[in-house]
Amino acid sequence: MISKDINLAKDILNDHGIIGLPTETVYGLAAKYNDEVAIKKIFELKKRPLNNPLIIHISKIDDLNLVAENIPSKVYELTSKFWPGPLTIILKKKKDISNLVTANQDTVAVRMPNHAMALEIINKLGCPIVAPSANPYMAVSSTSARHVQKYFESQLPIIIDGGNCLKGIESTIIGFEENKIIIYRKGSITREMIEKITNCEVEYYESKHNNITTPGMHKKHYSPKTPLILTDDLESELKKYEKKNIGVISFGEKKDIQNNFVLSQNKNLEEAAFNLYQTFIELDCLGFDLLIIEKMPEEGIGISINDRIKRASIN
Ligand code: TXA
Ligand code: MG
Numbered sequence: 001m002i003s004k005d006i007n008l009a010k011d012i013l014n015d016h017g018i019i020g021l022p023t024e025t026v027y028g029l030a031a032k033y034n035d036e037v038a039i040k041k042i043f044e045l046k047k048r049p050l051n052n053p054l055i056i057h058i059s060k061i062d063d064l065n066l067v068a069e070n071i072p073s074k075v076y077e078l079t080s081k082f083w084p085g086p087l088t089i090i091l092k093k094k095k096d097i098s099n100l101v102t103a104n105q106d107t108v109a110v111r112m113p114n115h116a117m118a119l120e121i122i123n124k125l126g127c128p129i130v131a132p133s134a135n136p137y138m139a140v141s142s143t144s145a146r147h148v149q150k151y152f153e154s155q156l157p158i159i160i161d162g163g164n165c166l167k168g169i170e171s172t173i174i175g176f177e178e179n180k181i182i183i184y185r186k187g188s189i190t191r192e193m194i195e196k197i198t199n200c201e202v203e204y205y206e207s208k209h210n211n212i213t214t215p216g217m218h219k220k221h222y223s224p225k226t227p228l229i230l231t232d233d234l235e236s237e238l239k240k241y242e243k244k245n246i247g248v249i250s251f252g253e254k255k256d257i258q259n260n261f262v263l264s265q266n267k268n269l270e271e272a273a274f275n276l277y278q279t280f281i282e283l284d285c286l287g288f289d290l291l292i293i294e295k296m297p298e299e300g301i302g303i304s305i306n307d308r309i310k311r312a313s314i315n
Contacts, residue, residue: 002145002159006117010124012157018042020134020148021121022162023113025086025171025187026141026277027148028057028131029156030121033067039100039130045155048137053103054130055088055171056110059122067094067108067128072176074198081197084114086167087189090175101130111171117162133170134159140222140280140312143168147281168274169301169308174202186304188273222277223312224284224291230306230313232295241290247283249293259288269301276305280312 003009009019013030016037021030029045031038033056043050056067061079064071068091075089093108102108113119113131122129133141134148142148145161152159172187174194181194181202195202226247231237234250238257248260252267261279263272283291293309296302 001157002149002161004117004161005158006120006124006160009121009158009160013038013121013125013129016041017157018045019121020145020152020156020159021118021129021131022145022160022165023057023115023118023131024084024165025113025167025169026143026165027134027145027159028118029134030057030129030131032125033101033128033130034096034098036098036100039098042130042132043100045152046132046135046137048132050100051103053105053109054101054132056097056101056108056128057118057122057131058110058112058128059119061112063128064091064110067097067110068092069094074176074181074200077198078174078194079112082189082193083112084119085112085189086114086171086187087111088171088173088185090173090184107175109173115162117160121160138223140224140277140284141170142281143274143277147278150281164274164278166274167270168276168278169304172304186307188270188301188304190300190303192300222280222308224280226284226288226291228280228291228293228309228313229315230293230295230309234292234294237292241292244289245287247286247288247291249279249283249291251294251296263296267297269296269299269305272296273301273305276308 018031018041021028029042070092088109088111090107090109135141143165145159148159167188172189173185175182181200184205191202263275296305
């Protein structure tokens, strides 16, 4: 059921239930952070392997101490600038955090979402929640209550409708290693933004490691069912598949080709991020043989959008 009844959502969470929850990035499936019965339901519903840890969502900075310890001072420089917002920070976990949340690691991922309804639910509940993205494992994340309903139908007692997610891609995930900050997942908070606030060296995880140690960092992820091809030369890519029924996703002015869906007419990367998953989910229902998407400019959030497209694409 899609609803705006926050009190009902709170009651369901207090009764070992799980809910669909809006955030500014993507929708989440939420449970109380210390309720193992409910957390197991999330893993089952998503068909997510238990070795893939969850992000804890808090509504006030004091709750950081409830879930993490040995917090570096740089964290507070970042949180005072970016929280509430799309930045998840990996820290040493407090001992009593459930191993289900952290997948038996000694770290925990935390963020404060920038969505009034999410914050109100956490406040009313009086404790943090866990919230992975509201999609079956490896599928495209949901950016509206309707997407969540399409994926899970009656399996969720309530999906809180908080409108379309303004950011449209999952949060940036960072951690600390010696004196460096590592970006594990790219998002709307970019490397440059983090460098500027912390004066710290910031590195992308994959530029240091070729192997994947954290589940969810799979090279393939977030995929529509229709095969998707990423290209920086639309015209020649289209020529290769002339006989196929193709959906073309592009950036900037609409092109004189059939079935062209534009992420942002004015070449605004934030707007492209906002539209990305919605476009994937909608085009996936239109029965195309193939989707071809144009690469975004490799700058700012464009780098994060290209990262998601690469994971979703077959090439
Ligand atoms: O924007 C978001 O972060 C959304 C909304 C709902 O808040 N949530 C989200 O959660 O994207 P999820 O579970 O779909 O992705 C969480 C990612 C996974 O790749 C997981 O492996 C990683 O965070 N993660 C969680 N805890 C971790 C930890 N302790 N160490 C390393 N990676 C961790
Ligand atoms: Mg996810």
